Every structure is written in C-alpha cells, then in structure tokens.
Amino acid sequence: MTSSDNNKKLTVSLLDYGAGNVRSVRNAITSCGYSIIDITNPSQIAQADVIIFPGVGSYHSAMTVLQSKGYDSALRTYLSSNKPYLGICLGMQTLFESSEETNESGHVGNPLPGLGVIPGKVIKFDETKRSVPHIGWNGTIQHQKSPAMRYISEKNEEVYFVHSYYAPITTGNSQWVLTRTTYEGQEYISSVQKGNVVATQFHPEKSGKVGLNFIKGFLEVSSFCFNICISCAQLCTTQL
Amino acid sequence: MSCIQSVEDGTLSQTTPIPVNPSMHTQLVKRVVVALDVRSNDAGDLVVTKGDQYDVREKDDDAAGTTTGRGGVRNLGKPVQLAARYYDEGADEIAFLNISSFRQGVIEDMPMLQVLEEASKCIFVPLTVGGGIRSYTDPESGKVYSALEVASRYFRAGADKVSIGSDAVIAAEDYYKSGNTKTGETSIETISTVYGVQAVVISIDPKRVYVTSPEGVDKKHTVVELDESQKGPNGEGYCWYQCTVKGGRETRDICAVSVAKAAEALGAGEIMLNCIDMDGQCNGFDHALMGAVSSAVTIPVIASSGAGKEGHFSDVFQKTNVQAALAAGMFHRKEVEIMSVKKHMEECKIRARIIG
Numbered sequence: 001m002t003s004s005d006n007n008k009k010l011t012v013s014l015l016d017y018g019a020g021n022v023r024s025v026r027n028a029i030t031s032c033g034y035s036i037i038d039i040t041n042p043s044q045i046a047q048a049d050v051i052i053f054p055g056v057g058s059y060h061s062a063m064t065v066l067q068s069k070g071y072d073s074a075l076r077t078y079l080s081s082n083k084p085y086l087g088i089c090l091g092m093q094t095l096f097e098s099s100e101e102t103n104e105s106g107h108v109g110n111p112l113p114g115l116g117v118i119p120g121k122v123i124k125f126d127e128t129k130r131s132v133p134h135i136g137w138n139g140t141i142q143h144q145k146s147p148a149m150r151y152i153s154e155k156n157e158e159v160y161f162v163h164s165y166y167a168p169i170t171t172g173n174s175q176w177v178l179t180r181t182t183y184e185g186q187e188y189i190s191s192v193q194k195g196n197v198v199a200t201q202f203h204p205e206k207s208g209k210v211g212l213n214f215i216k217g218f219l220e221v222s223s224f225c226f227n228i229c230i231s232c233a234q235l236c237t238t239q240l
Numbered sequence: 241m242s243c244i245q246s247v248e249d250g251t252l253s254q255t256t257p258i259p260v261n262p263s264m265h266t267q268l269v270k271r272v273v274v275a276l277d278v279r280s281n282d283a284g285d286l287v288v289t290k291g292d293q294y295d296v297r298e299k300d301d302d303a304a305g306t307t308t309g310r311g312g313v314r315n316l317g318k319p320v321q322l323a324a325r326y327y328d329e330g331a332d333e334i335a336f337l338n339i340s341s342f343r344q345g346v347i348e349d350m351p352m353l354q355v356l357e358e359a360s361k362c363i364f365v366p367l368t369v370g371g372g373i374r375s376y377t378d379p380e381s382g383k384v385y386s387a388l389e390v391a392s393r394y395f396r397a398g399a400d401k402v403s404i405g406s407d408a409v410i411a412a413e414d415y416y417k418s419g420n421t422k423t424g425e426t427s428i429e430t431i432s433t434v435y436g437v438q439a440v441v442i443s444i445d446p447k448r449v450y451v452t453s454p455e456g457v458d459k460k461h462t463v464v465e466l467d468e469s470q471k472g473p474n475g476e477g478y479c480w481y482q483c484t485v486k487g488g489r490e491t492r493d494i495c496a497v498s499v500a501k502a503a504e505a506l507g508a509g510e511i512m513l514n515c516i517d518m519d520g521q522c523n524g525f526d527h528a529l530m531g532a533v534s535s536a537v538t539i540p541v542i543a544s545s546g547a548g549k550e551g552h553f554s555d556v557f558q559k560t561n562v563q564a565a566l567a568a569g570m571f572h573r574k575e576v577e578i579m580s581v582k583k584h585m586e587e588c589k590i591r592a593r594i595i596g
Contacts, residue, residue: 023398027361084252131538135438135509136563137332137593139266144255158269158593160366162438178255182265195253206366206400208327208595221252 010223013048015039015075015091017065025054025088028205032216045074048083050222054205055090059101059122059165060112062090072115079117079197084222086215087199092192093122093165095199096173100124101165118192119172122165130184133164140179140190140202147221148198149178151213159202159210161190166201196222269591270557271332271564272581273368273542274571278319278355279339286351288319288572289339320358326571327363329578330595334363335403335512335566337443338371339487353397360398369394370403370443370512374427387427388434395435403441403512404428406485409492412502416460416494422506432507440510441542442503445488446481446496446529447516454478462497462536464528481515481529488516496529497536504537511537512566515545520569522548525556534561542566549576550584557590 012029014036016022029036029052039045053075055062066072079085079095087095098111099122111121125132137158142149161181166188169177173189178198181190191200198218204211276288323334336359338352352369359367373394376385391402404427411426422429432440450472454463461480471477481496500511513533515526525543534541540563543556547567556565570576582592 023357023396024360024364024400027398028364031361031364082253127538131540133436133438133509134268135540136268136271138268141260141264141266142258143260144257146255147252156266157595162436182267184268187265193255196251198252205364208365208593210595212364218252224251 010049012036013039013051015053022054024205028215034219042070042074045078050084052086053091054088059099082195084196086218092199092201096120096122118176120170122167124165134183135162138181140181142179143177146193148218150217157210159207161202269593273333273564273566274326274331275335275566275568276319277337277339288322319355323359324362333366335368356397356399366400368401368403369399373402373404374407388430391431401439401441403443405443408442408503409483409485412499415502428506428508437507437509440508441512442508443512444496444499445484445514448479449482450476450479452476461495464532497532500533500537504539510540512542518546524552527559530560530562550581553581554585554588
C-alpha cells in the first residue's frame with residue numbers, strides 16, 4: 001500500500017446540525033491528523049471531499065433538521081455520486097428507507113422516511129426480550145474485507161454501541177453489510193459499506209484505539225480517492 | 241493506466257465479500273469502569289483522591305497514597321493524566337466524580353469542565369461526570385441554572401453521561417409520595433428527554449441498616465439476608481440499604497431498591513451502585529446489594545465500592561446480574577492492573593474487552 005504522507009491531505013466536512021455533543025467525533029478526526037470544516041450550508045455538500053455525519057438525537061429530529069435546512073436532497077446527490085461518506089450511529093440509520101423512531105421523544109410510530117440509500121427499515125429492539133437501549137462493548141463479524149479496516153486486526157476487538165433501534169439484515173441490503181453484531185439473540189447490521197459510502201452503528205469515536213483506527217483507515221483510503229480525483233478527474237468518474 | 245492501477249490497489253471502494261458463517265454470534269462484554277474521585281485540594285487545584293468510607297482527609301496513621309501532608313486531602317495524581325493512563329491500559333469507561341461541592345464561582349469556570357475538555361482530546365471511551373448535577377444558583381449573579389443546563393454544559397465539554405446522586409433520591413421520594421406520578425420536571429426526566437436515557441446514570445450511596453429479622457422493618461424497604469461473613473456487629477443476619485444524600489452525610493427513609501426502581505421509571509439509563517460500608521475496605525463488592533438491585537431493574541447496574549483484587553470483579557459478575565464493575569483506589573495505587581482484572585475475568589469465562 002502507498003502511504004498517504006506524500007499525498008495532499010483532504011479536509012473532512014463535518015455535518016453537525018447542533019443537536020448534541022459531537023466533540024469526541026471532532027477530537028477523533030483531529031487526532032487522526034485531519035482538519036475539519038463545518039457544513040453550514042447545503043451548497044457545501046457537493047463540494048466536500050469527504051463527509052462525516054455523526055447523527056445525534058432522535059431519527060425524527062435528525063431527518064427534520066436535514067429536510068428543513070435542505071441538506072437531504074444535497075446528501076442524496078452526494079451519496080449517489082459515490083463520494084467518501086462516513087455515517088455514525090443515526091448517521092447510518094438515516095441511510096435506510098425509514099425508521100420506527102418517529103417522534104421527538106424517540107417512541108415507536110408510523111415509519112418516517114430516511115435518505116433511502118439502503119433498502120430496509122430501522123426498527124426497535126424487542127424490550128420484552130432484552131434491556132433497551134443496547135449500551136456497551138460488543139463484537140463484530142465481518143461480511144466484507146474493506147480498505148477502511150486496514151488498521152483493524154483480525155481479532156475483532158469489541159466496539160462501543162449505544163442504541164435502541166437497529167437495521168435487520170435482509171436480502172435487499174445484504175450486499176451492504178460490512179459487519180454484523182448480535183445483541184441477546186438479535187442479529188443486526190453494525191456497519192455498512194458499498195462503494196465509498198461507509199456507515200457504522202457503533203461509535204468509532206468511543207471505541208478506543210480500534211475505533212480511531214477505523215476512522216484513520218477510512219480517511220486514509222478516502223485521501224487516495226481524493227488525490228486520484230484531482231490528478232485524473234476523467235478516469236475517476238468512470239472508475240468509482 | 242497507472243491511475244487505474246492505484247484505484248484498484250488502495251481506494252476505499254475496493255471491498256471483497258467474505259464467506260459468512262451464520263452460526264457465529266457476538267455478545268456484550270462486562271465492563272470495567274475506572275472512577276476518579278476529583279476534588280479541589282486546599283490549594284484550589286483539582287486532584288484525584290480516594291476516600292475511606294467517604295472520608296478523604298488523611299488520617300495520622302495512614303501511609304497509603306501520595307499525600308499532601310497530615311490532615312490534607314489525599315492526592316493521587318492529576319485527573320487528565322491519570323485518566324489517559326487508564327484509557328491506555330484498557331478501561332472500558334472512565335468516571336470523573338466531583339466530590340467537592342460548588343462553593344463559589346460561576347458555572348463556566350468550573351474546573352471539571354476543563355478536565356472534561358482536555359480528557360476528551362485524548363480519551364476515546366465513554367466519559368461519565370458526576371457531582372453537582374442539580375439546579376444551581378450562581379452566587380454572584382443570582383442567576384438560577386436548571387439541572388438540564390448544568391448537564392448540557394458538561395455534555396458540551398465532552399461528557400457522554402452524567403451521574404445524578406442526591407437529586408435522584410429526592411426525586412424517588414417525590415415519585416412514591418405522589419402515587420408514582422411523573423412530573424416531567426425532575427433532573428432525570430429533563431436530561432433524559434433531551435439527551436436520551438443512556439446519558440443519565442443514577443449514583444446511589446446506601447449504607448446497611450442491620451436487623452435480626454425482616455419482621456418489623458417498614459414493608460417499603462427491601463430486606464436482604466446476609467452471608468455468614470457479612471453479618472452485622474451483633475450477629476444480625478439481615479439488612480436493608482438506606483439511601484444517603486449529600487455525600488453520605490444525611491440518611492433518608494428510602495432503600496436502594498426503591499430509588500433504583502423509581503429512577504428507572506423516570507428515565508435513568510444506568511445505576512451506579514455504591515455501598516458506604518464496603519467503600520475503601522478492599523473486601524469485595526456487596527453481593528447482597530448488587531443482587532437485590534440488579535434483579536429489580538432492567539437497566540444496567542454498575543457495581544461499586546469494595547474492589548481490592550482481580551477476583552472481586554469475577555465474583556460480582558458470577559454471583560449477580562451487574563453489567564459493569566467500578567474501582568478507583570486499587571487502580572490508583574497501582575496494586576492491580578486493569579488488564580489483569582480482565583484476564584482473570586476471561587479465565588472465569590466472563591467476556592471482557594481485551595486490548596492490544
């Protein structure tokens with residue numbers, strides 16, 4: 001593998017819509033050696049080299065903000081152009097067609113549409129069978145080898161989860177599954193990747209060195225793409 | 241062509257499917273939490289200290305720890321430095337517990353905020369902050385801050401969870417007094433509505449009230465039977481766990497199980513369960529207490545108070561339903577390493593997060 005040191009460093013565009021604390025995500029990106037630009041306007045989305053979207057709050061509040069600020073259609077265009085993207089937690093769930101988590105206080109209701117990039121619905125863990133939310137360190141089982149996981153050992157060290165809703169694996173989305181995880185008998189999607197679109201249900205920014213290595217690997221291989229795109233934009237559109 | 245080659249070699253999108261074994265499963269591991277009791281020393285600096293049954297003043301005959309002198313506050317190092325060491329050594333979570341009270345100054349100047357801001361730059365596991373999460377009146381401006389505003393300030397500084405102590409006991413008392421009514425106004429409710437239940441930890445500080453039999457104890461209290469080794473000073477075979485407030489200085493007429501149940505109903509996501517009798521004794525966790533509370537609620541319980549060696553962690557995980565166990569002093573004094581606790585757990589068939 002080539003080192004990214006010789007390449008121009010990309011800048012991470014962070015989609016922080018102000019619903020909660022994303023300080024640790026910022027610190028994690030910074031500690032991997034990248035600088036951050038905040039997305040405050042939908043027009044910045046098309047120009048971004050790489051977007052990290054750490055979803056916080058409820059699905060309802062996240063989608064409402066994305067829609068009211070006009071980020072949703074810009075994001076759909078960005079995602080369909082297959083540029084590097086990392087969604088975290090709600091940032092992964094919003095990629096699906098819909099979620100049951102529909103009102104402000106995070107309760108179950110009629111499905112609310114998401115960005116609809118990945119087939120399937122996000123649903124709530126059955127509280128009668130396990131305690132909800134799922135909080136803590138759990139393992140992952142890999143479904144794909146990904147350059148984003150170049151610094152992650154085969155040992156599958158645990159990563160940190162905090163969530164009440166999950167995306168089940170279906171025939172429609174099985175190609176997207178990067179890792180799966182089990183919570184008390186329930187299998188679910190713990191990370192996804194297709195092309196340059198990556199997202200995790202776990203919090204890499206709270207998952208110790210494994211999590212930092214995930215972010216580092218993702219950004220490093222995103223830089224390759226970024227540098228290639230600069231040098232041969234024509235080829236890039238046909239290749240990626 | 242060279243461009244195409246490098247795309248094939250290194251870019252993000254070059255994934256390859258791995259054959260999937262559907263019979264493989266993962267599981268949630270039991271957590272080892274390290275707590276740092278932080279307070280201002282007499283010089284005004286924030287230091288990490290460890291109490292002995294909640295007394296942090298150095299005793300004349302006490303040689304443990306690095307001290308600031310006789311009668312001074314025990315000083316076991318600087319909070320961020322020490323927390324960073326625990327992160328490197330494999331702590332699954334770090335809790336900063338502020339045991340000095342708000343004395344003066346404005347909320348924005350609280351040293352704990354700086355500790356969190358610095359800690360979150362180099363520590364990438366969940367951070368909990370406890371102490372002083374309640375409504376607060378700024379002595380200078382007279383402005384009143386709600387518990388939610390105080391908590392928000394901590395979250396913005398880098399905390400993932402806040403731990404509520406005395407306020408939760410009072411909220412539980414009010415909850416039962418009103419016939420299990422939720423007002424929506426307690427600190428537990430206001431914070432969990434905005435930040436989610438996972439962001440609210442309740443810290444319970446009970447002490448044992450020994451009794452010779454469960455008869456005669458108010459029915460609202462949960463009475464537990466004690467093992468031979470745990471019996472009271474006069475051979476009492478039972479006890480109930482009376483909650484305290486204000487750092488253990490005041491007792492209330494409510495038991496730990498009742499507070500835990502009310503806290504869960506009000507929207508707490510976790511219970512940090514201490515025991516004043518066991519604190520600093522290094523004789524192991526209070527299994528009777530941990531068992532009683534963890535079987536009464538569905539939210540995770542973090543066992544606290546009493547850890548002194550590796551086996552104490554494995555014991556509490558095997559004998560009770562707690563999800564996590566916390567220690568402070570044994571790690572601060574470098575008596576036991578975090579990884580040796582986890583290796584002991586794995587030897588006892590308890591899943592732990594082993595790093596490196």
